[in-house]
Amino acid sequence: MGRYPFTECLDEFLPMEAGHIEPTTMQTFERRLRQIGRIFHEMKEKGLVSTDNPKKITPEDIDRFVGYRKQSGVKASTVNKDLGNLDKLLSFYDNEAVTKFKKKFPAHIPKRYHTRGPSMFEEDIKKILDRAMQINIGNWEKMEAYGLVSLAICGGLRPKELRMLSMSNIRFLDNGNMEVYAVHVKGEKSYGVARWIPVRPDGVPAIKRYLEARALRLKEAGKNEDAVFPPIKHDGGYISYGRIRTLKSMVEEDLEITFDLRKCRRTFGQRAIKDGQPIHDVSLVMGHASVATTQREYCDKDLHDASQDMRNYWDSKGA
Secondary structure, eight states: OOSOHHHHHHHHHHHHHBTTBOHHHHHHHHHHHHHHHHHHHHHHHTTSSSOOOTTTOOHHHHHHHHHHHHHTTOOHHHHHHHHHHHHHHHHHTTOOHHHHHHHHOGGGSOOOOOOOOOOOOHHHHHHHHHHHTTSOTTOHHHHHHHHHHHHHHHHOOOHHHHHTOBGGGEEEOTTSOEEEEEOSOTTTTTTOOOEEEEEOGGGHHHHHHHHHHHHHHHHHHTOOOOBSSOOTTSSSSOOOHHHHHHHHHHHHHHHTOOOOHHHHHHHHHHHHHHHTOOHHHHHHHHTOSOHHHIIIIIOOOOHHHHHHHHHHHHHHTTO
């Protein structure tokens, strides 16, 4: 092989995966593998591994790679993802180096100590929803930014579900409430299940106002689009993930607060739990395969609330 055997192997392997992995996931998968390839080449140049050829990488090379990543300050969860991606490539060439590394050096496998991230403060949620009602309805960019963030917080949708949501999947109820039907979900066409999502009532006015701004903007542009967040510059399709990040950043800069869309999603779940909604209902609405995923990654009952509920129960029984 040539000077860059890792790249040559990737160029052979990746086309075989195309069509079996969702396009956005495939982009991330390829990007991470190419980064791993650059790291192996760098280590080979420094004499830290015996080879950067995926067909010949040894368990000892994997061990040195893991150590190198740890010393670089990379999180355990990221190193474990690296190992998973690397194993897929090596297995394509019948190389079991990753599996053998784990058996030979079990103490060297990065350990992930998981803590669930925080949800948003109620005062920040109020700032966002209040501001969404104050913006000039003709200020399209800010209306779009606040509409997207309001729906993320009050609907708990994933980025893909937000960007690919259609107007035909929004329903307003007789009592003034609102629900959306997420069709393009995580794991679409495999394990993902489309689902109805109730929008929290406090977010409905902001989202309705965004939809008014959307109708005005499309009328100005002479367009008829079904996407809730339409790409104005071209016909059809959906806004990009980059555009979603830009819109989120607009809200952060406007209010001088910091958050990400995953935090918005955790906030939706945590507020529902705080309201007293059953965890199983919250899990289903958020599109999780199990309640364990909801509790581990997104939301669970507050420990103080659980303690108070136990005391209240005993008091009611006269214990």
